[in-house]
Amino acid sequence: MADLTLENVEKHYGDVQAVRGVSLHVESGNFVVLVGPSGCGKSTLLRAIAGLEGVSSGTIRIGDRDVTNLAPRQRDIAMVFQSYALYPYLSVYENIAFGLRARKVAAAEVDERVHWAADMLSIGSFLDRHPRELSGGQRQRVAIGRAIVREASLYLFDEPLSNLDAKLRDGMREELKRLHSEIGRTFVYVTHDQIEAMTLADRIVLLNNGVIEQDGPPLDLFERPNNRFVAGFLGSPPMNMLDVAVQGDDRSIRLADGQHLRADNASLPAHDGACVWGIRPEHVTLSNGDEPSVEGVVDVVQPTGSRLFASVTVSGQHLTAELDAHADIRVGRPITLSVAIDRTVFFDLGGRRLNQG
Amino acid sequence: MKPWSTGWRLALRFGLAVVIAVMFLFPIYWLAAISLKSPEEIFAYPPVWLPEKPNFSSYITLFRDGDAWAVWNSLVTAGISTVLAMIFGTLAAYAIVRYRTGGDHLAIWIISQRMIPPICVAFPIFLLYVLLGLIDTYTGLIALYTAFNLPYVIWMMRGYIQDIPVDLEQSAMVDGLSRLAVIRKVVLPMVKGGFFATAVFTFIFAWNDFLFALILTRSEVVTYPVQVTGYFGSQSTFWSKIGAMSMLGVLPMMIVVGTMQRFIVRGMSMGAVKG
Numbered sequence: 035m036a037d038l039t040l041e042n043v044e045k046h047y048g049d050v051q052a053v054r055g056v057s058l059h060v061e062s063g064n065f066v067v068l069v070g071p072s073g074c075g076k077s078t079l080l081r082a083i084a085g086l087e088g089v090s091s092g093t094i095r096i097g098d099r100d101v102t103n104l105a106p107r108q109r110d111i112a113m114v115f116q117s118y119a120l121y122p123y124l125s126v127y128e129n130i131a132f133g134l135r136a137r138k139v140a141a142a143e144v145d146e147r148v149h150w151a152a153d154m155l156s157i158g159s160f161l162d163r164h165p166r167e168l169s170g171g172q173r174q175r176v177a178i179g180r181a182i183v184r185e186a187s188l189y190l191f192d193e194p195l196s197n198l199d200a201k202l203r204d205g206m207r208e209e210l211k212r213l214h215s216e217i218g219r220t221f222v223y224v225t226h227d228q229i230e231a232m233t234l235a236d237r238i239v240l241l242n243n244g245v246i247e248q249d250g251p252p253l254d255l256f257e258r259p260n261n262r263f264v265a266g267f268l269g270s271p272p273m274n275m276l277d278v279a280v281q282g283d284d285r286s287i288r289l290a291d292g293q294h295l296r297a298d299n300a301s302l303p304a305h306d307g308a309c310v311w312g313i314r315p316e317h318v319t320l321s322n323g324d325e326p327s328v329e330g331v332v333d334v335v336q337p338t339g340s341r342l343f344a345s346v347t348v349s350g351q352h353l354t355a356e357l358d359a360h361a362d363i364r365v366g367r368p369i370t371l372s373v374a375i376d377r378t379v380f381f382d383l384g385g386r387r388l389n390q391g
Numbered sequence: 392m393k394p395w396s397t398g399w400r401l402a403l404r405f406g407l408a409v410v411i412a413v414m415f416l417f418p419i420y421w422l423a424a425i426s427l428k429s430p431e432e433i434f435a436y437p438p439v440w441l442p443e444k445p446n447f448s449s450y451i452t453l454f455r456d457g458d459a460w461a462v463w464n465s466l467v468t469a470g471i472s473t474v475l476a477m478i479f480g481t482l483a484a485y486a487i488v489r490y491r492t493g494g495d496h497l498a499i500w501i502i503s504q505r506m507i508p509p510i511c512v513a514f515p516i517f518l519l520y521v522l523l524g525l526i527d528t529y530t531g532l533i534a535l536y537t538a539f540n541l542p543y544v545i546w547m548m549r550g551y552i553q554d555i556p557v558d559l560e561q562s563a564m565v566d567g568l569s570r571l572a573v574i575r576k577v578v579l580p581m582v583k584g585g586f587f588a589t590a591v592f593t594f595i596f597a598w599n600d601f602l603f604a605l606i607l608t609r610s611e612v613v614t615y616p617v618q619v620t621g622y623f624g625s626q627s628t629f630w631s632k633i634g635a636m637s638m639l640g641v642l643p644m645m646i647v648v649g650t651m652q653r654f655i656v657r658g659m660s661m662g663a664v665k666g
């Protein structure tokens with residue numbers, strides 16, 4: 035078990051800057067998730083940590099070893115590939131034992147560790163089968179087994195759940211988290227799925243275009259995003275972004291159509307003029323009359339059973355509200371929504387979050 | 392479809408298979424029969440289907456006069472050159488696929504070497520071998536067969552290796568294997584079928600070579616095809632010797648192909664799927 039340090043890591047393929055100047059320190063025993071949209075460089079970064087891709091510049095340290103120029107096998111890491119990378123000509127048992135045998139672990143210990151890993155992942159009953167005789171979910175477990183069976187300093191996962199259907203994915207998320215807390219190793223996990231990032235991570239590293247937009251505990255990123263990109267990436271449905279004007283003097287928020295919210299007690303940014311107001315759907319409720327509220331017209335209603343998502347046109351802009359499943363609203367009707375202003379955020383026109391005081 | 396028609400179709404297929412098998416097996420049977428016939432039986436009309444009393448004298452003569460060495464020479468030259476071509480060819484193919492050695496065009500250039508009609512290079516090679524003192528040596532023939540088979544091996548193995556998902560290799564490298572160990576533990580098991588199929592064809596090419604064996608050997612390393620054609624004389628043809636020698640030459644082939652059949656079929660269909 036060890037910590038991981040990246041210093042100014044850069045990787046370019048010809049003209050493509052896949053990773054630019056990433057610096058990062060991952061504490062020993064942490065579960066860190068690298069997340070970001072497709073093509074942002076997360077796989078490249080993970081593969082650079084694994085040594086499968088050389089870096090153009092920068093340093094990678096695992097524990098107190100500088101591994102920047104070491105071959106993958108010298109880095110003491112284990113990795114789960116998106117494609118699972120199981121050997122079709124070996125049994126499940128031999129697939130899991132592969133890394134131990136490669137490192138010349140004694141036969142008795144191999145057997146003990148393979149059974150331990152198989153128990154952890156409940157795959158003990160098909161150790162004799164071949165990968166082609168397994169379902170996708172089972173293969174995925176074997177792939178994870180192959181990694182955790184080894185005593186590595188660092189465990190890397192490249193979108194391990196992306197080939198599973200939604201139900202299985204939910205189950206595996208829970209198992210991965212349990213696994214991490216039981217074996218207590220350092221995990222670096224890549225995904226493009228913000229739910230996976232939020233649920234799994236001790237710490238999220240959000241990448242965009244090869245740079246870190248923000249990193250920190252999931253709730254920090256969720257509640258105090260540095261910028262519009264982070265705010266929009268995390269959360270589903272995504273945060274609403276309304277163009278508004280804030281007047282610091284009379285503590286009010288003004289919408290384009292003249293609607294006007296008074297925010298006497300709420301914290302507004304110390305800013306006068308145009309800005310973007312970020313409101314999460316869950317912070318909008320049906321108005322009961324005495325809170326600051328906006329008016330709009332209901333466009334679409336999407337009940338999910340437990341909640342109800344309403345798309346509302348407010349001042350010519352689009353606002354999604356997450357309401358009670360039994361909220362009495364109809365498409366085409368006017369609606370009044372109150373907003374928990376204290377829980378909302380404001381961005382300047384360049385997209386950076388404004389301090390609220 | 393009427394219920395009885397499947398039965399008929401099966402019978403028809405079976406019948407056809409028998410006819411084809413007989414067509415292909417007949418020459419071998421005929422050679423075997425000739426090799427065991429007495430001189431009178433060979434020319435008898437109507438033909439004698441089974442020799443009355445097997446006559447092993449041709450075989451005895453072949454071994455006594457040392458003619459049978461030719462089969463051994465063929466085994467040595469074809470066998471060793473196949474092993475060498477497979478080792479170097481597979482490593483070269485791996486380098487072309489994974490390290491992109493020579494970019495996109497090297498592989499095409501290599502296979503184009505194979506398209507040279509051997510007769511074009513026969514004379515230069517003969518002169519070269521005279522110069523190097525390689526005429527009538529194992530080394531000479533083995534080197535030549537290895538060189539001539541390499542393009543084929545590289546081309547075939549390149550195709551098989553390209554089909555291996557690179558993740559499998561990278562996963563093994565993360566797990567602690569060096570590049571050579573990856574080739575042994577991942578690449579070879581993955582391409583096993585194609586590897587053996589390629590090896591069989593390589594062996595057959597070398598085994599069948601007549602041209603180079605004829606011009607590059609004298610007496611020491613005469614190979615089986617050269618030896619056997621020596622029996623077709625301008626005055627008389629030694630039929631029983633031809634029969635016996637052919638049997639000695641066909642036998643190793645049958646053993647090789649028989650044991651490797653599984654791989655040959657799979658290896659060829661792998662190529663077909665890939666296109």
Ligand SMILES: Nc1ncnc2c1ncn2[C@@H]1O[C@H](COP(=O)(O)OP(=O)(O)OP(=O)(O)O)[C@@H](O)[C@H]1O
Pocket residue numbers: 047050051052070071072073074075076077078079226
């Ligand atoms: N071998 C390569 N050659 C050239 N460009 C590459 C190569 N690998 C990746 N890239 C480029 O680098 C950038 C980052 O790729 P990367 O695979 O890291 O993205 P990602 O964040 O993992 O995306 P995804 O979620 O789609 O897997 C992309 O623009 C990609 O096109």
Ligand SMILES: [Mg+2]
Pocket residue numbers: 076077078
């Ligand atoms: Mg990726």
